[in-house]
Amino acid sequence: QVQLLESGGGLVQAGGSLRVSCAASGRTFSxxxxxxxxxxxxxxxxxxxxxxxxxxxxxxxxxxxxxxxISRDNAKNTLYLQMNSLxxxxxxxxxxxxxxxxxxxxxxxxxxxxxxxxQVTVSS
Numbered sequence: 747q748v749q750l751l752e753s754g755g756g757l758v759q760a761g762g763s764l765r766v767s768c769a770a771s772g773r774t775f776s777x778x779x780x781x782x783x784x785x786x787x788x789x790x791x792x793x794x795x796x797x798x799x800x801x802x803x804x805x806x807x808x809x810x811x812x813x814x815x816i817s818r819d820n821a822k823n824t825l826y827l828q829m830n831s832l833x834x835x836x837x838x839x840x841x842x843x844x845x846x847x848x849x850x851x852x853x854x855x856x857x858x859x860x861x862x863x864x865q866v867t868v869s870s
Contacts, residue, residue: 748772748844748859755840755864762832766864768825768842776820779850781857782827784838784866791841795827796850805850810836832868839863 754766768780781796795816796805804816815828825842843857851857 748775748778750842750844750859750861752840752842752861752864755866757867757869758832760832760834760868760870762868763828763830764832764866765826765828766840766866768827768861770823770825770844772823774846775823775844777848778844778846779848780816780818780825781843781845781850781852782816782825783841783843783854784836785841785863786838789838791854793852793854794840796852797825798850799848803850805852807852829866832866834868834870836866837868838866840866 749771751769758764777799779798782794783791785791797816801818813831817826841863842861844859845857
């Protein structure tokens with residue numbers, strides 16, 4: 747099991763940038779594939795980006811391709827999501843999640859551990 751804690755959310759104007767982080771505790775972080783999901787009010791939780799345990803493979807939802815970048819630092823047990831060119835429709839609670847499998851998945855149900863989330867609000 748991995749305990750996850752997100753940070754770095756906040757209020758930003760459209761077109762701006764923000765980086766959210768996810769600090770993990772537990773020895774299994776470096777072998778877990780990781781994902782970022784988001785959930786806006788009244789909507790289902792949706793996949794944003796995923797990264798393999800090594801960091802060599804990544805995958806993005808179409809609506810963030812070219813704007814967001816996922817990365818990880820296994821030495822620091824930390825996952826990142828760099829968000830650029832933010833839009834009001836990116837407003838949501840952002841969650842990091844760990845999947846104890848060497849391959850990542852876009853399905854929320856396949857992730858084992860979740861953080862509490864961090865609010866990202868983009869004003870127009």
